[in-house]
Amino acid sequence: MNATAEPTLEQKNRQVVVDFFRHVLEARNPAAAKDFVTADYKQHCRHIPDGADGLERYLRGLFGDAPPLPVKDELAPPPVLLVAEGDVVIIAGYVPQPEPAKPGAFYDYFVFDAFRLRDGKLAEHWNSINKIAPPRHP
Template identity: 45%
Template sequence: MLDRDPARLGEGTPSTNKLLVSDFYRCVFDAHNPGAVKEFVHEDYVQHSRHLPPGRAGLEALVAGSFPDGPIPTPEEPSIPPSILMGEGDLVVIAAALPQPGGEGGTYLRYLYDAYRVRGGCLCEHWSGVDPHNRPVMP
């Protein structure tokens, strides 16, 4: 069980909300674990990005389809550490720098962001910065 005790962290503070988002990525995506979605995502989850499936069930299906080998052990640290993790009020923005293939065998960093609204200790809304017509190459 994750230590997100509101008495220790302060329910709904920017620090608590940033920890929630960071743990969500580590415990769901890094651990390839669709079952962990329920621990982090509100049942009325609103997906504002049309290229992603709606609702909590849609997110669970996306994770299950993306990681058929899962779940795997949850890592202690994120596989892709955030380059930016900002919280203000009930909003959290997280961004990561992903190396992308460039011309002539080189690479460049592509920054991708996600934004979340937190309610009652769960993620309740999501906005994605991924262009569905130009998806990044994942490491």
């Protein structure tokens, strides 16, 4: 049996998502986005524009003109969930938030991102950070 088996599609796709977070988001490097997303990258969130150029512009607005940070070997903190099935990868992070009613206290908060990959790049993105509307009952 070969000890160095070829990584599965799911393993490769998980690594692309992790590397996107490390090289682009954690390193605060908008220019690196083009290395990870397709030119026609589709956002399913209203606050981020479509396309690789749109994502780069959005990230420049967030990170400003500061130089990128060094790329870390691992995500810090590591994701609490990282799953892949075929061309879809879901990653979730734990981001405790200040408790408004209790100064100094925090409550559990999780952020989820889902990506569809095409040819080894991120082609679509959905996330859990959106406007919150009051519940509507049928």
